[in-house]
Amino acid sequence: MEEKDTKKTNKKPIIIGAVAAVVVVAVVCVLLFSNKAIRATTMRMLRMEGTVNLEENGKIKTVREDLRLKNGNAVNTEAASLCSIGLDDTKIVTMNEVSRAEFSQKGKALELNLTKGSLYFEVSKKLASDESFEIQTSTMVVGIRGTSGYVSCDEDGHEYVLTTDGNVHVIGTNPQTGEVKEIDVPAGSKIVVYLYNDRTVDSIMFALEPVTEDEIPEFVIARLQENEELLDKVVNDTGWSKPVIMGEEENEPEDTSEEEKAEETTEVTEETAEEVTEEVEEVTEPEPEPEPEPAPRNTLPEGVVRNADGTFTLADGTVFDPNFYRNKYGDLAGMTDEELLNHYLTYGDGEDRSANQAEQDQKDAEEAAKQAQQNADDDDDDDDNSSSSSNQQNGDPAQNTGGNNSDGYSFSNGTISRANDQGGTDPVGTLSNGVFTVTAGSHDMPLLLNGNTINISNITLSNDAVPGTEINKGSTRIFKGDAAWAVEYYNDATGQTESLEGDTSPNSPWQYDTATINGTSYSGLYITSASAGKICIIEDDGTVHVGNMS
DSSP: OOOOBOOTTOOOOBOOOOOSTHHHHHHHHHHHHHOOOOOTTOEEEEEEESOEEEEETTEEEOOOTTOEEOTTOEEEEOTTOEEEEESSSSEEEEEOSSEEEEEEEETTEEEEEEEEEEEEEEESSOOOTTOEEEEEOSSEEEEESSOEEEEEEOTTOOEEEEEEESEEEEEEEOTTTOOEEEEEEETTEEEEEEEOTTOSSSOEEEEEEEOOGGGSOHHHHHHHHHOHHHHHHHHHHHOOOHHHHHTOOOOOOOOHHHHHHHHHGGGSOHHHHHHHHHHHHHHHOOOOOOOOOOOOOOOSOTTOEEOTTSOEEOTTSOEEOHHHHHHHOGGGTTOOHHHHHHHHHHHTTTTTOOSSHHHHHHHHHHHHHHHHHHHHHHHHHHHHOHHHHHHHHTTOOOEEOOBTTOTTEEEETTEEEEEOTTSSEEEEEEEETTEEEEOSSEEESSEEETTEEEOGGGEEEOTTOOTTOEEEETTEEEEEOSSSEEEEEEETTTTEEEEEEOOSSOSSOBEEEEEEETTEEEEEEEEEETTTTEEEEEOTTSOEEEEEOO
16 A cells, blocks of 8 residues: 655655664764774664564564664564664665665675665765665666665555655666666656556656655655755755745744734724824834745646646647546546646657547547448448459458558458568468457457457457467457466556456357356456456456456
8 A cells, every 4th residue: 555644734645765864863873882883885773663673584583773784684664663774884774664675785786675665765975986776666776876865665566766865867667568768867856657568668657747845755854854964955956945844834923012002002092093003003014024935846848838727738739638638548547637748748649649529529520431431432342343252251362441450451261361561461360250269460459350340249369379469459458478368457446557367278268258247247258267266358348347256
């Protein structure tokens, strides 16, 4: 579950982690009580609060302050707990509650694998050219040279980095597709990692955005309040307000003398009261000017204007509606309006996504007109060339058009083939009584094969299909692995892309059927997964319904 640290204003929750000022107090304690300085290659426990334990060779050990950590050790913190670890004399990490990290040290190379929770890191001295310090999560590697910041991850796969001073280099990896992307995160900004397993290109995306004082995680606030030297450095790099971070209230001092003066006027004449009131107003009129708040950062691309109704007008005049975009494309659920805008500007044209409802309506109308014309042309072809159609049924190859991704298909003696990049064709399945048995290739539903409109409910998935064969419908992807078919889909309930692998040796190939899931009957491509104890139905529109096997 994603950690949610909130400030008094209950601003948006952000998970946090890390430390700094603890250095002074903790290191002094180590020197006083152990009379041993921390060597540049020594990892030590500097501070503990609550319940902290150490994993070493699969065993749980008692943890104490000044405990020396070994290469391969893992540290766990429980609820309402934290700990600070000196990686050497210039590098400190503070782990937040309910966190786990594995530590690795090889010479001057430090690696920290954060498998759960969050932490705050501080490097007080820029690393030498032969040194390295990296924090890893399941999807990214954070390269640190001399800076401070916060890294957070949770069991649901939400991961981000917040830089509080300096600059960090982030390398993101999608473990499903193997795609890698890199980005630098400057001070006062955070980077959120988004993964899309329904594609092989742009399957990993970064959302870089500035962070204001009221969005700083409470855990980070606490670390900065403990170390004023670090706080000054952070404020200088980010432009954040030091009084706001320190929680100093700028209340106006009460002018009791003026209150007393006002009370003395209650029994004087009306004329005298007016004079006294005017005098009080003149005395109290000058108010201390509040410290100016940092100017809001403009996160919009150049030429983009935000409209009063929440839409954006782009430089070319296009109106981008984030609510339409979010509802239309379920794979982007959870993004902010600015993130959606950046996604459209980056991927909208390449993925043929619409910016607003009017644009989508126009595309639908054009597609409907095109399909109507295609149907009329097909009717003319049937009337004028019935013998040719008959020959196709008897085995002559014929090029078929219409529907999504239908170009390149041909039909001969019940076998469906498709053009390849070398100018030839490859067999991809068979067609019988309007049912497409898929054995190879990549296919987008629906498609038109030999006059038959093929939807998901019109296909059978052969157990002998070539690994890598796939069927696509919107954000739903059905693909053949090395041993079995699997389905990858977007789960509205969890807001995540999930997958379900089918049985490796079912009694019959996956095919059209009906199942009752959670009390409702659905029809479509029927899939069973005995290992997961699940069944699922994939409808023609790509919607996936999953339930427990009875």
